[in-house]
C-alpha cells in the first residue's frame with residue numbers, strides 16, 4: 001500500500017529567512033511546496049502563483065465560504081490561507097508537503113493533521129532578526145515595528161512547536177530541517193505497516 005505523504009509546517013519569525021530555507025528544501029530534497037492565498041499586496045519581484053496567489057478581500061472570503069482553504073489566519077492586517085486542493089492531492093500521491101505558515105495556522109493544522117511535523121525557525125539572536133528585517137528593505141519602518149512586536153508574541157508560541165531550528169548558516173539550516181523530517185519518518189509509529197509486512201514475509205520464508 002502506498003504511504004500517504006507528511007505535512008510539514010515551517011514557521012518562524014518574520015525576516016528569519018523561511019522563504020529561502022523552504023525554497024532550498026524543495027530544490028535539494030524534492031518536497032512539494034504549498035502556495036498560499038493572501039490579501040497582502042505583492043512585494044517587488046513577487047509573482048502571482050509563485051510566491052502567493054494574490055487575492056482581493058472579496059475573493060479571499062469566497063475561498064473561505066466554499067471550504068477552499070484548510071486553514072487561514074490574519075497576520076498584520078492581512079489574510080493568509082492554505083488552498084485545500086493542492087495539499088490533499090499531494091498527500092494522497094504520497095508526497096511530503098511543506099506549508100510555510102504562521103503560528104495560528106500551525107496549531108490549526110496540528111489539530112486537523114496530528115501526524116504533521118511542526119518546525120520553528122529562529123535567528124541566532126533578536127538583534128540579528130531585526131537586522132535581517134531592516135536589511136531586506138522591502139518593509140517600511142512602521143511595518144518593521146509591527147512585525148517585531150508580532151515576533152514578541154510569536155516567541156511565546158515557540159513552545160507549541162516540536163522542533164526549533166536556528167537559521168545561522170543557510171546550508172546547515174536546510175540540512176537540519178531535512179534531518180528532522182527524515183528522523184520523524186523513521187519513528188516506530190510511522191512504520192507499523194512496514195514492520196507487519198516484514199514480520200509476515202519473514203514467517204513465510
Ligand code: 5GP
Nearest residue numbers: 036037072073075080081082100101102105
Ligand atoms: P509575508 O507577508 O511575510 O509573506 O507572510 C507573513 C506571515 O504569514 C508569515 O509568518 C507566513 O509564514 C504567514 N503565512 C503565509 N502563508 C500563510 C498561510 O497560508 N496561512 C497562515 N496561517 N499563515 C501564512
